[in-house]
Amino acid sequence: MEAGTGTNTNQGPKRSNVSLSKLVGIAVTVVVLLIVGMNSFAQVEYGHVGLYKTFGKLNDNILSPGMHLKIPFIQTVIQVNTQVTKTETDTTASSKDLQPVSTHVAVNYSVNKESAYNLMNNIGGSFDTVIINPAVQEIVKEVTARYQAEDLIAKRDTVAGEISDHLTSRLAKYDLIVNEINIVNFKFSEAFNQSIEAKQVAQQQALKASNDLKRIEIEAKQKIAQAQAEAESLKLKKQEVTPELVQLKQIEVQEKALDKWDGKLPQVTGGATPFIDLQSLTNQQK
Structure with missing residues (x-):
């Protein structure tokens, strides 16, 4: 009886240990499967394309935006932004008349989707600092040296267009597309700025003097x-005053004087009293 009782007591813990081990094994298996499953998919975001990278080597298969399968822990998917992106560059150069010019340029560019593999495989992800910025600095210096300092301001759009043409040609070799270029600012020396300001003041004064002269001429x-x-x-x-008109006016004056006369002759007459020809007036009334 004691022996039987002892045997039953020892089997209980063994069964419990076996059941616990199975549960742990199942849990570990589930976790591993979940990890493997989660690492079997990769998502390419909108506005990007994806490239498989297997043991550090890129695959030339271009992945469109969306979910994609991959080999867990072996493959990764790198994403290349194909949207319009802006980079800004500061360049110091000299104009044709040897004026120092600092130029701040903003370039909007994008990556050619079909050529994303060549770009990433040959240059890498930092192509903006490796390719674009140095190209902008070199081209801005080259174009700036062709213009007088004042022309850089007056012909800003022409200068920007010339820079854009050269940059487009240069970056096309690396499958980069130049969408737009803007010269944000030209900065000159203080002495040059003062000379420009003095010239503008002189031009305004000359214009004012010219306008004043024109005004005086018009008034004259x-x-x-x-x-x-x-x-x-x-x-x-x-020309309208004729002898007949003068005579008529005299008659009108005499008639007005006669209308006012009371029939009495004035005792004293002055030089201002008009002479009245009574006889002629009497004859006219008859």
Whole structure:
């Protein structure tokens, strides 16, 4: 009885240990499968393309945006941004008249999707600092040296277009597309800025003087025209004065004086009193 009881007591812990080991094994298996499953997929984001990288070697198969299978722990998927991206570069150069010029240039570029493998395999992900910025600096220096300092300001769009043409040709060798280039700022020496400001002030003063002279000339012409008009008017008025008109005016004055006369002759007459021909007036009334 004691022996039987002892045997049953020892078998209970063994069965419990076996069951626990199985549960642990199942749990580990599930975790491993989950890890393997999660590492069997890779997602390429919108606006990017993907490239398989197996043991450090790139595959030329271009992956479009979305989910893709991969070999767990062996393959990775690197993503290449194909959207329009901006890079900014500062360049110091000299103009044709040897004025120091600092130029801040912004370049909008994008990666050719079909050529992403060549770009990443030959240059790598830091192609903006390896290829684009040095190219911008070299081309800006070359173009700036062809223009006078003042022309760089006056012909800003032309300068930007020339830089864009050269940069487009240069970056096409590396499958990079130049979408747009902008000259954000030209910065010159303080002495040059002062000379430009003085020149502008002189031009404004000369323009003001020219405008004043034109205004004076116009006013003088207006006065001459007015005087001529007045003279012509006076001339026409003189032409209208005839002997008959003078006689008629005299008669009108005499008639008005007669209407006001009370029939009494003035005791004293002055030089200002008009002479009234009573006989002629009487004859006219008859």
